[in-house]
Amino acid sequence: MVLYLVGAGPGSPDFVTPAAKKAVKKSDLVVGSERVLKLFDEKKEKITLNGENVKERLEEAVKRASKGETVSIISTGDPGFSGVLNPVNEIMKKLDIEVDVQVIPGISSIQLCAARLLLPWNNADILTLHGRKDDGILKVIDNGRPTIILPSRNPSETASFLIKNGVDPQRKVAICERLSYPDERVMRIKLKDVKNSKFSYMCVMVIY
Secondary structure, eight states: OEEEEEEOBSSOGGGOOHHHHHHHHHOSEEEEEHHHHTTOOOOOEEEEEOTTTHHHHHHHHHHHHHTTOOEEEEESBOTTTTSSHHHHHHHHHHHTOOOEEEEEOOOOHHHHHHHHTTOOGGGSEEEEOTTSOGGGGGGTTTSSSOEEEEOSSOHHHHHHHHHHTTOOTTOEEEEEESTTSTTOEEEEEEHHHHHTOOOOSOEEEEEO
């Protein structure tokens, strides 16, 4: 049948698209983290992803889709940006399985961050550091464009790395934390202040 890769948005039900809801409604099996599964109230068979079982559970989802079930794998934000599209492509290649994959785009925290800051994001460099080293920032940080970053760790650690590598501690920064949630925070501060502050893991960082 069909394997849907569904973008669930940044976290609030307000940002779940009608297309995402339709895909999940059609599905026999729904796979995702506990946080995103709560956004869909359909009574379907569900598999919860966590940090220890992601690869195994995604493989199960791909195999079940290849055997004729309609499956939705739900991704925070958009499946194509630090989402499930890349690992699912790798799994299909590894298992040599052909499945009708349909991506349902979602609203990413990057988009919502740019909206909150009134920042045209076509004028910015966009980096995801999830599972990657911070040194990728150093290649673009001084090109005159804002840099929007999904940090791999807490923003304070990324700020420490940048200052250690010669970036001006007075550099202007915005931190968008827990976007779309009731306790959302948008802070405009300096890099040195980011280094000395604490944030949740759900942040987008913009360096000007």
